[in-house]
Amino acid sequence: MPAMPCCFSFFRCRFPDDLDERGTFQISLQRRAGQALGIMAAYCPDYDGLVIEGLTEESDTAIAQWNQEHPEAELLAGLAIMEVNGRRKGEEIMAELRPGRAETLEMRVTQNLTPVQWTILREAKRKKRCLKRAEEVERLLELLVVGGDRDAPDECCSICLDKLHGSVIVRLPCGHHFHKICTAKWFASGTCQKCPLCNQKMSISAAS
Ligand SMILES: [Zn+2]
Ligand SMILES: [Zn+2]
Numbered sequence: 001m002p003a004m005p006c007c008f009s010f011f012r013c014r015f016p017d018d019l020d021e022r023g024t025f026q027i028s029l030q031r032r033a034g035q036a037l038g039i040m041a042a043y044c045p046d047y048d049g050l051v052i053e054g055l056t057e058e059s060d061t062a063i064a065q066w067n068q069e070h071p072e073a074e075l076l077a078g079l080a081i082m083e084v085n086g087r088r089k090g091e092e093i094m095a096e097l098r099p100g101r102a103e104t105l106e107m108r109v110t111q112n113l114t115p116v117q118w119t120i121l122r123e124a125k126r127k128k129r130c131l132k133r134a135e136e137v138e139r140l141l142e143l144l145v146v147g148g149d150r151d152a153p154d155e156c157c158s159i160c161l162d163k164l165h166g167s168v169i170v171r172l173p174c175g176h177h178f179h180k181i182c183t184a185k186w187f188a189s190g191t192c193q194k195c196p197l198c199n200q201k202m203s204i205s206a207a208s
Helices: 062-069 090-097 115-144 180-189
Strands: 024-030 039-042 050-055 080-084 104-110 169-171 177-179
Touching: 024 062, 039 090, 039 115, 050 062, 050 090, 050 115, 080 090, 115 169, 115 180, 169 180, 177 180
Parallel strands: none
Antiparallel strands: 024 104, 039 050, 050 080, 080 104, 169 177
């Protein structure tokens, strides 16, 4: 019989033999001294377990190695690590996973996330998106900086109402000038990036 197609690539396609009825399995992960684990995880300090947000891209990590050798029990994004060496709270597990701690990691992993764990995973993704956006804004502002006082018009920044002279300033595509720091705050506070004076919308990708 041909293998069933996997409906949700997010979920596991193959299951370890000892998967119990709660979707939990046990693994014993070995790592060399100083070897990176290779995991991105999200957790709440006082809540049990941590959620695997993703794996890092390096191939030499303990988890990359584990996944290669144990395709039937891979550690993947969307699973939750419920226990490591007897520790259960998120922050205790994180401490146990730190490089330089235990070389043997006895883990209990589950594919059945609790509602709180789903929320933790969703929030972690949202934060990552916000951070990416903020980095884009930062790069954009770098491109809009105009050189020195010579280029600064003898005006005030209409965000903070202080003189433009004497600070790093940016010129938006509409031609309006503001302090760079004020523009950064302004852009960061809104869901889209518009000139505070004329409302012209900035296209982040167009400027990069
Ligand atoms: Zn200002
Ligand atoms: Zn403008």
